[in-house]
Amino acid sequence: MIESSSLDTTRAAYDAVATLYAEMFRDSVEGHPLDRALVSAFAEFVRAAGAGPVADLGCGPGGVTARLASLGLTAFGIDASPAMIELARQEYPDLRFDEGSMLALDIADGALGGVLAWYSIIHTPPEDLPVIFAEFARVLAPGGHLLVGFFATGDDSPHPAEPFDHKVSLAYRLSIDHVADLAYKAGLTEIGRSRREPAENERFQHGRLLARKPTES
Template sequence: MIESSLDTIRTAYDDVAVLYAEMFRNAHDEAPLDRAMIGAFAEFVRAGGGPVADIGCGPGQVTAHLRSLGVPAFGIDLSPTMIELARQEYPDLRFEQGSMTALDLADGSVDGVLAWYSFIHLPPAELPTVFAELGRVLAPGGHLLLGFFTTDDDSPNPAEPFDHKVTTAYRLSIDHLAGLAREAGLVELARMRREPGEAERFLHGRLLVRRPAE
Protein backbone atom coordinates (compact mmCIF):
# COMPACT_ATOMS: atom_id res chain seq x y z
CA MET A 1 0.00 0.00 0.00
CA ILE A 2 2.72 2.49 0.92
CA GLU A 3 4.57 2.10 -2.39
CA SER A 4 1.37 2.77 -4.31
CA SER A 5 0.71 5.86 -2.19
CA LEU A 6 4.25 7.14 -2.71
CA ASP A 7 3.94 6.66 -6.47
CA THR A 8 0.71 8.67 -6.48
CA ILE A 9 2.26 11.49 -4.43
CA ARG A 10 5.44 11.55 -6.55
CA THR A 11 3.52 11.75 -9.83
CA ALA A 12 1.12 14.40 -8.52
CA TYR A 13 3.93 16.71 -7.42
CA ASP A 14 5.98 16.13 -10.56
CA ASP A 15 2.97 17.33 -12.55
CA VAL A 16 2.58 20.62 -10.64
CA ALA A 17 6.19 21.28 -9.64
CA VAL A 18 6.78 24.41 -11.73
CA LEU A 19 3.50 26.05 -10.70
CA TYR A 20 4.02 25.02 -7.07
CA ALA A 21 7.51 26.55 -7.00
CA GLU A 22 6.17 29.85 -8.27
CA MET A 23 3.15 29.94 -5.94
CA PHE A 24 5.12 29.24 -2.76
CA ARG A 25 8.33 31.12 -3.57
CA ASN A 26 7.61 33.78 -0.92
CA ALA A 27 5.06 31.94 1.20
CA HIS A 28 6.74 32.80 4.51
CA ASP A 29 6.75 36.54 3.85
CA GLU A 30 3.15 36.75 5.05
CA ALA A 31 3.36 34.14 7.81
CA PRO A 32 5.19 35.64 10.82
CA LEU A 33 4.11 32.85 13.19
CA ASP A 34 5.51 30.23 10.83
CA ARG A 35 8.78 32.14 10.56
CA ALA A 36 8.91 32.37 14.35
CA MET A 37 8.53 28.63 14.80
CA ILE A 38 11.12 27.83 12.13
CA GLY A 39 13.38 30.46 13.68
CA ALA A 40 13.13 28.79 17.09
CA PHE A 41 13.90 25.43 15.50
CA ALA A 42 16.93 26.97 13.79
CA GLU A 43 18.18 28.35 17.10
CA PHE A 44 17.95 24.91 18.70
CA VAL A 45 19.71 23.05 15.89
CA ARG A 46 22.48 25.63 15.46
CA ALA A 47 23.65 24.67 18.94
CA GLY A 48 24.34 21.14 17.70
CA GLY A 49 26.34 22.36 14.73
CA GLY A 50 25.57 19.31 12.59
CA PRO A 51 23.58 18.96 9.35
CA VAL A 52 19.83 19.47 9.21
CA ALA A 53 17.54 17.61 6.79
CA ASP A 54 14.57 19.38 5.21
CA ILE A 55 12.45 16.33 4.41
CA GLY A 56 9.92 16.97 1.65
CA CYS A 57 11.80 20.12 0.66
CA GLY A 58 9.90 20.69 -2.58
CA PRO A 59 11.59 23.42 -4.67
CA GLY A 60 13.91 24.25 -1.79
CA GLN A 61 12.68 27.63 -0.54
CA VAL A 62 12.50 26.54 3.11
CA THR A 63 15.88 24.81 2.88
CA ALA A 64 17.32 28.11 1.65
CA HIS A 65 15.53 29.96 4.47
CA LEU A 66 17.15 27.65 7.02
CA ARG A 67 20.53 28.35 5.46
CA SER A 68 19.87 32.09 5.79
CA LEU A 69 19.34 31.47 9.52
CA GLY A 70 22.78 29.91 9.84
CA VAL A 71 21.69 26.28 9.62
CA PRO A 72 23.70 23.79 7.49
CA ALA A 73 20.57 22.45 5.80
CA PHE A 74 20.09 20.10 2.87
CA GLY A 75 16.89 18.94 1.18
CA ILE A 76 15.28 15.61 0.34
CA ASP A 77 12.11 15.21 -1.70
CA LEU A 78 10.12 12.38 -3.25
CA SER A 79 9.62 14.25 -6.54
CA PRO A 80 12.57 14.26 -8.97
CA THR A 81 11.13 17.32 -10.71
CA MET A 82 11.05 19.23 -7.42
CA ILE A 83 14.67 18.26 -6.78
CA GLU A 84 15.67 19.46 -10.26
CA LEU A 85 13.99 22.83 -9.65
CA ALA A 86 15.62 23.16 -6.22
CA ARG A 87 19.07 22.48 -7.66
CA GLN A 88 18.52 25.06 -10.39
CA GLU A 89 17.32 27.73 -7.96
CA TYR A 90 19.85 27.04 -5.20
CA PRO A 91 22.92 25.46 -6.85
CA ASP A 92 25.04 25.96 -3.72
CA LEU A 93 22.76 23.74 -1.61
CA ARG A 94 22.51 19.95 -1.54
CA PHE A 95 19.28 18.31 -2.71
CA GLU A 96 18.61 14.59 -3.10
CA GLN A 97 15.62 12.50 -4.10
CA GLY A 98 14.34 10.19 -1.37
CA SER A 99 11.41 9.09 0.77
CA MET A 100 10.80 9.84 4.42
CA THR A 101 9.66 6.24 4.87
CA ALA A 102 13.18 4.95 4.09
CA LEU A 103 15.81 7.67 4.26
CA ASP A 104 19.29 7.09 2.85
CA LEU A 105 20.83 8.57 5.99
CA ALA A 106 22.85 6.89 8.71
CA ASP A 107 21.50 6.45 12.23
CA GLY A 108 21.96 9.60 14.30
CA SER A 109 23.51 11.51 11.39
CA VAL A 110 21.57 14.81 11.56
CA ASP A 111 21.05 17.34 14.35
CA GLY A 112 17.68 18.40 13.02
CA VAL A 113 14.82 17.38 10.76
CA LEU A 114 12.21 19.73 9.33
CA ALA A 115 9.08 18.04 7.94
CA TRP A 116 7.00 21.00 6.74
CA TYR A 117 3.70 19.71 5.28
CA SER A 118 5.66 16.82 3.80
CA PHE A 119 3.76 13.92 5.39
CA ILE A 120 0.19 15.19 4.99
CA HIS A 121 -0.52 12.98 1.96
CA LEU A 122 0.61 9.71 3.52
CA PRO A 123 -2.04 7.24 4.71
CA PRO A 124 -2.36 7.83 8.48
CA ALA A 125 -1.55 4.19 9.17
CA GLU A 126 1.98 4.83 7.82
CA LEU A 127 2.78 7.68 10.20
CA PRO A 128 4.30 5.47 12.94
CA THR A 129 6.82 4.26 10.32
CA VAL A 130 7.62 7.86 9.44
CA PHE A 131 8.17 8.88 13.06
CA ALA A 132 10.40 5.87 13.66
CA GLU A 133 12.46 6.75 10.58
CA LEU A 134 12.81 10.42 11.47
CA GLY A 135 13.76 9.50 15.01
CA ARG A 136 16.33 7.02 13.71
CA VAL A 137 18.30 9.62 11.75
CA LEU A 138 18.27 12.21 14.55
CA ALA A 139 21.40 12.47 16.66
CA PRO A 140 20.92 12.34 20.44
CA GLY A 141 19.70 15.77 21.46
CA GLY A 142 18.50 16.48 17.90
CA HIS A 143 15.25 18.30 17.10
CA LEU A 144 12.32 17.61 14.78
CA LEU A 145 9.85 20.29 13.68
CA LEU A 146 6.58 19.31 12.01
CA GLY A 147 4.23 21.56 10.04
CA PHE A 148 0.78 20.30 9.00
CA PHE A 149 -2.92 21.05 8.67
CA THR A 150 -4.69 20.26 11.92
CA THR A 151 -8.17 19.41 13.14
CA ASP A 152 -10.65 21.38 15.23
CA ASP A 153 -10.56 20.87 19.00
CA ASP A 154 -13.86 19.00 18.98
CA SER A 155 -12.99 16.66 16.13
CA PRO A 156 -13.35 12.97 17.12
CA ASN A 157 -10.94 11.83 14.39
CA PRO A 158 -7.13 11.97 14.59
CA ALA A 159 -6.92 12.21 10.78
CA GLU A 160 -9.48 13.78 8.44
CA PRO A 161 -9.02 13.51 4.65
CA PHE A 162 -9.63 16.51 2.44
CA ASP A 163 -9.40 17.49 -1.22
CA HIS A 164 -5.92 19.02 -1.38
CA LYS A 165 -5.26 20.68 -4.75
CA VAL A 166 -2.37 18.30 -5.52
CA THR A 167 -3.64 14.98 -4.17
CA THR A 168 -5.64 13.70 -1.19
CA ALA A 169 -4.27 14.95 2.12
CA TYR A 170 -5.14 14.71 5.82
CA ARG A 171 -5.78 17.15 8.62
CA LEU A 172 -4.02 15.70 11.65
CA SER A 173 -4.68 16.09 15.36
CA ILE A 174 -1.78 17.66 17.26
CA ASP A 175 -2.43 15.34 20.20
CA HIS A 176 -2.31 12.32 17.88
CA LEU A 177 1.01 13.36 16.34
CA ALA A 178 2.44 14.12 19.78
CA GLY A 179 1.46 10.60 20.82
CA LEU A 180 3.20 9.09 17.78
CA ALA A 181 6.29 11.10 18.62
CA ARG A 182 6.29 9.74 22.18
CA GLU A 183 5.98 6.19 20.86
CA ALA A 184 9.06 6.86 18.72
CA GLY A 185 11.00 7.95 21.81
CA LEU A 186 10.79 11.70 21.15
CA VAL A 187 9.99 14.34 23.75
CA GLU A 188 7.62 17.23 23.07
CA LEU A 189 9.02 20.73 23.55
CA ALA A 190 6.35 22.97 22.03
CA ARG A 191 3.22 23.02 19.93
CA MET A 192 1.31 25.75 18.14
CA ARG A 193 -2.00 26.03 16.36
CA ARG A 194 -2.70 29.03 14.17
CA GLU A 195 -5.83 30.19 12.44
CA PRO A 196 -6.05 30.01 8.64
CA GLY A 197 -5.08 33.09 6.67
CA GLU A 198 -7.40 34.87 4.27
CA ALA A 199 -6.68 32.47 1.39
CA GLU A 200 -6.49 29.34 3.58
CA ARG A 201 -9.18 26.85 4.54
CA PHE A 202 -7.85 25.03 7.59
CA LEU A 203 -6.14 25.40 10.91
CA HIS A 204 -2.38 24.87 10.93
CA GLY A 205 -0.42 22.86 13.48
CA ARG A 206 3.24 22.91 14.49
CA LEU A 207 4.94 20.41 16.78
CA LEU A 208 8.54 20.62 18.00
CA VAL A 209 10.05 17.48 19.55
CA ARG A 210 13.49 16.34 20.60
CA ARG A 211 15.41 13.07 20.76
CA PRO A 212 16.71 12.74 24.33
CA ALA A 213 20.47 13.07 24.79
CA GLU A 214 22.13 9.77 25.63
Protein backbone atom coordinates (compact mmCIF):
# COMPACT_ATOMS: atom_id res chain seq x y z
CA MET A 1 0.00 0.00 0.00
CA ILE A 2 1.33 3.43 -0.93
CA GLU A 3 1.54 5.56 2.19
CA SER A 4 1.33 9.31 2.64
CA SER A 5 1.14 11.55 5.66
CA SER A 6 -2.43 12.54 4.78
CA LEU A 7 -3.45 8.89 4.41
CA ASP A 8 -1.87 8.04 7.75
CA THR A 9 -3.74 10.90 9.41
CA THR A 10 -7.06 9.97 7.82
CA ARG A 11 -6.67 6.29 8.69
CA ALA A 12 -5.90 7.07 12.34
CA ALA A 13 -8.82 9.50 12.56
CA TYR A 14 -11.33 6.98 11.23
CA ASP A 15 -9.91 4.16 13.35
CA ALA A 16 -10.54 6.35 16.41
CA VAL A 17 -14.22 6.96 15.59
CA ALA A 18 -15.07 3.76 13.72
CA THR A 19 -17.74 2.45 16.09
CA LEU A 20 -19.54 5.80 16.42
CA TYR A 21 -19.28 6.42 12.68
CA ALA A 22 -20.79 3.00 11.93
CA GLU A 23 -23.72 3.74 14.23
CA MET A 24 -24.38 7.08 12.48
CA PHE A 25 -23.60 6.23 8.85
CA ARG A 26 -23.96 2.49 8.40
CA ASP A 27 -25.61 3.08 5.01
CA SER A 28 -24.90 6.66 3.98
CA VAL A 29 -27.45 6.74 1.14
CA GLU A 30 -30.38 5.35 3.13
CA GLY A 31 -31.82 8.71 4.17
CA HIS A 32 -31.64 10.44 0.80
CA PRO A 33 -34.00 9.37 -2.02
CA LEU A 34 -31.93 11.06 -4.73
CA ASP A 35 -28.78 9.32 -3.55
CA ARG A 36 -30.53 5.94 -3.41
CA ALA A 37 -31.84 6.48 -6.92
CA LEU A 38 -28.41 7.35 -8.28
CA VAL A 39 -26.75 4.33 -6.67
CA SER A 40 -29.53 2.15 -8.08
CA ALA A 41 -29.00 3.66 -11.54
CA PHE A 42 -25.27 2.98 -11.25
CA ALA A 43 -26.05 -0.65 -10.39
CA GLU A 44 -28.34 -0.89 -13.42
CA PHE A 45 -25.62 0.44 -15.72
CA VAL A 46 -23.11 -2.05 -14.30
CA ARG A 47 -25.47 -4.99 -14.64
CA ALA A 48 -26.33 -4.06 -18.23
CA ALA A 49 -22.65 -3.78 -19.20
CA GLY A 50 -21.81 -7.14 -17.60
CA ALA A 51 -18.18 -6.09 -17.23
CA GLY A 52 -17.41 -7.64 -13.82
CA PRO A 53 -17.60 -7.09 -10.06
CA VAL A 54 -17.84 -3.75 -8.26
CA ALA A 55 -15.45 -2.28 -5.71
CA ASP A 56 -16.83 0.09 -3.06
CA LEU A 57 -13.71 2.16 -2.41
CA GLY A 58 -13.66 3.82 0.98
CA CYS A 59 -16.41 1.45 2.07
CA GLY A 60 -16.34 2.38 5.76
CA PRO A 61 -18.58 0.04 7.80
CA GLY A 62 -19.88 -1.66 4.66
CA GLY A 63 -23.50 -0.57 4.42
CA VAL A 64 -23.29 0.75 0.88
CA THR A 65 -21.34 -2.34 -0.19
CA ALA A 66 -24.22 -4.44 1.12
CA ARG A 67 -26.68 -2.21 -0.75
CA LEU A 68 -24.79 -2.82 -3.99
CA ALA A 69 -24.95 -6.56 -3.34
CA SER A 70 -28.70 -6.31 -2.70
CA LEU A 71 -29.03 -4.64 -6.12
CA GLY A 72 -27.67 -7.75 -7.80
CA LEU A 73 -23.98 -6.85 -8.05
CA THR A 74 -20.96 -8.89 -7.02
CA ALA A 75 -19.63 -6.23 -4.67
CA PHE A 76 -16.72 -5.98 -2.26
CA GLY A 77 -15.34 -3.16 -0.12
CA ILE A 78 -11.93 -1.61 0.40
CA ASP A 79 -11.00 0.91 3.08
CA ALA A 80 -7.76 2.30 4.50
CA SER A 81 -9.04 1.98 8.08
CA PRO A 82 -8.47 -1.44 9.68
CA ALA A 83 -11.11 -0.67 12.29
CA MET A 84 -13.71 0.06 9.62
CA ILE A 85 -12.84 -3.14 7.77
CA GLU A 86 -13.22 -5.16 10.95
CA LEU A 87 -16.66 -3.66 11.63
CA ALA A 88 -17.74 -4.33 8.04
CA ARG A 89 -16.63 -7.96 8.24
CA GLN A 90 -18.52 -8.45 11.49
CA GLU A 91 -21.72 -6.87 10.16
CA TYR A 92 -21.64 -8.47 6.70
CA PRO A 93 -19.75 -11.77 7.02
CA ASP A 94 -20.91 -12.98 3.60
CA LEU A 95 -19.21 -10.09 1.80
CA ARG A 96 -15.53 -9.44 1.15
CA PHE A 97 -13.77 -6.47 2.74
CA ASP A 98 -10.07 -5.66 2.36
CA GLU A 99 -7.74 -3.00 3.69
CA GLY A 100 -6.20 -0.89 0.93
CA SER A 101 -5.39 2.50 -0.54
CA MET A 102 -6.94 4.13 -3.59
CA LEU A 103 -3.47 5.44 -4.47
CA ALA A 104 -2.38 1.90 -5.36
CA LEU A 105 -5.21 -0.62 -5.55
CA ASP A 106 -4.33 -4.29 -5.24
CA ILE A 107 -6.64 -5.07 -8.17
CA ALA A 108 -5.66 -6.31 -11.61
CA ASP A 109 -5.97 -4.10 -14.67
CA GLY A 110 -9.47 -4.19 -16.13
CA ALA A 111 -10.85 -6.47 -13.42
CA LEU A 112 -13.90 -4.44 -12.41
CA GLY A 113 -17.27 -3.68 -13.92
CA GLY A 114 -17.79 -0.81 -11.53
CA VAL A 115 -16.11 1.48 -9.02
CA LEU A 116 -18.07 3.38 -6.38
CA ALA A 117 -16.18 6.15 -4.59
CA TRP A 118 -18.85 7.57 -2.29
CA TYR A 119 -17.25 10.49 -0.41
CA SER A 120 -13.99 8.54 -0.29
CA ILE A 121 -11.97 11.10 -2.29
CA ILE A 122 -12.84 14.03 -0.02
CA HIS A 123 -9.81 13.60 2.27
CA THR A 124 -7.35 13.29 -0.62
CA PRO A 125 -5.00 16.25 -1.15
CA PRO A 126 -5.94 17.77 -4.52
CA GLU A 127 -2.50 17.06 -5.99
CA ASP A 128 -3.07 13.31 -5.44
CA LEU A 129 -6.46 13.14 -7.16
CA PRO A 130 -5.07 12.50 -10.67
CA VAL A 131 -3.31 9.40 -9.32
CA ILE A 132 -6.54 8.11 -7.83
CA PHE A 133 -8.57 8.70 -10.98
CA ALA A 134 -5.87 6.96 -13.00
CA GLU A 135 -6.29 3.99 -10.64
CA PHE A 136 -10.05 4.06 -11.15
CA ALA A 137 -9.53 3.90 -14.90
CA ARG A 138 -6.87 1.20 -14.66
CA VAL A 139 -8.96 -1.28 -12.69
CA LEU A 140 -12.15 -0.76 -14.74
CA ALA A 141 -12.83 -3.09 -17.61
CA PRO A 142 -13.82 -1.54 -20.94
CA GLY A 143 -17.48 -0.63 -20.52
CA GLY A 144 -17.11 -0.42 -16.72
CA HIS A 145 -18.68 2.44 -14.76
CA LEU A 146 -17.52 4.88 -12.09
CA LEU A 147 -19.77 6.73 -9.65
CA VAL A 148 -18.19 9.40 -7.45
CA GLY A 149 -19.95 11.27 -4.62
CA PHE A 150 -18.38 14.28 -2.89
CA PHE A 151 -19.05 17.63 -1.23
CA ALA A 152 -19.33 20.28 -3.93
CA THR A 153 -18.19 23.88 -4.13
CA GLY A 154 -20.70 26.48 -5.15
CA ASP A 155 -21.07 27.52 -8.78
CA ASP A 156 -19.49 30.88 -7.97
CA SER A 157 -16.33 29.42 -6.42
CA PRO A 158 -13.12 30.20 -8.35
CA HIS A 159 -11.30 27.23 -6.77
CA PRO A 160 -11.39 23.58 -7.90
CA ALA A 161 -10.90 22.45 -4.28
CA GLU A 162 -11.67 24.16 -0.98
CA PRO A 163 -10.52 22.70 2.36
CA PHE A 164 -12.92 22.50 5.29
CA ASP A 165 -13.13 20.99 8.76
CA HIS A 166 -14.84 17.62 8.31
CA LYS A 167 -14.61 16.96 12.09
CA VAL A 168 -13.06 13.53 11.48
CA SER A 169 -10.15 14.70 9.31
CA LEU A 170 -9.26 17.54 6.94
CA ALA A 171 -11.42 17.34 3.82
CA TYR A 172 -12.03 19.18 0.57
CA ARG A 173 -15.09 20.42 -1.29
CA LEU A 174 -14.60 19.91 -5.01
CA SER A 175 -15.88 21.62 -8.12
CA ILE A 176 -18.07 19.29 -10.16
CA ASP A 177 -16.32 20.55 -13.31
CA HIS A 178 -12.97 19.68 -11.74
CA VAL A 179 -14.05 16.15 -10.88
CA ALA A 180 -15.38 15.70 -14.41
CA ASP A 181 -12.05 16.93 -15.79
CA LEU A 182 -10.14 14.47 -13.60
CA ALA A 183 -12.25 11.64 -14.99
CA TYR A 184 -11.80 12.89 -18.57
CA LYS A 185 -8.01 13.11 -18.22
CA ALA A 186 -8.00 9.56 -16.86
CA GLY A 187 -9.69 8.39 -20.04
CA LEU A 188 -13.26 8.09 -18.78
CA THR A 189 -16.36 9.37 -20.55
CA GLU A 190 -18.91 11.36 -18.55
CA ILE A 191 -22.45 9.98 -18.57
CA GLY A 192 -24.01 12.47 -16.21
CA ARG A 193 -23.55 14.73 -13.22
CA SER A 194 -25.80 16.13 -10.53
CA ARG A 195 -25.84 18.51 -7.60
CA ARG A 196 -27.93 17.99 -4.48
CA GLU A 197 -28.71 20.83 -2.09
CA PRO A 198 -27.85 20.23 1.56
CA ALA A 199 -30.54 18.52 3.59
CA GLU A 200 -31.43 19.53 7.13
CA ASN A 201 -28.33 19.45 9.35
CA GLU A 202 -26.02 19.34 6.30
CA ARG A 203 -23.61 22.17 5.55
CA PHE A 204 -22.71 21.83 1.89
CA GLN A 205 -24.00 20.98 -1.54
CA HIS A 206 -23.29 17.49 -2.84
CA GLY A 207 -21.82 16.60 -6.22
CA ARG A 208 -22.09 13.34 -8.15
CA LEU A 209 -20.39 12.20 -11.34
CA LEU A 210 -21.18 9.07 -13.34
CA ALA A 211 -18.63 8.05 -15.96
CA ARG A 212 -17.78 5.08 -18.14
CA LYS A 213 -14.58 3.54 -19.47
CA PRO A 214 -14.87 3.36 -23.27
CA THR A 215 -14.99 -0.06 -24.86
CA GLU A 216 -11.99 -1.07 -26.91
CA SER A 217 -12.32 -0.51 -30.63
